[in-house]
Amino acid sequence: xxxxxxxxxxxxxxxxxxxxxxxxxxxxxxxxxxxxxxxxxxxxxxxxxxxxxxxxxxxxxxx
Numbered sequence: 001x002x003x004x005x006x007x008x009x010x011x012x013x014x015x016x017x018x019x020x021x022x023x024x025x026x027x028x029x030x031x032x033x034x035x036x037x038x039x040x041x042x043x044x045x046x047x048x049x050x051x052x053x054x055x056x057x058x059x060x061x062x063x
Contacts, residue, residue, distance in 0.1 A: 006058075009055075021063050029056075030057065033060070034057065
């Protein structure tokens with residue numbers, strides 16, 4: 001399932017993945033996802049698309 005809202009995404013990360021959404025976690029992920037040349041970011045885009053990447057970036061900035 002691809003989350004369509006911050007609440008869905010947060011629930012998935014915290015409950016299903018058992019990851020705490022801390023400021024440090026958000027900053028670490030943003031450092032990857034804001035770099036379009038990063039291999040991990042390119043793979044994310046190929047799997048989930050540009051729009052979902054933008055959603056994730058927006059949601060991480062909310063943390």
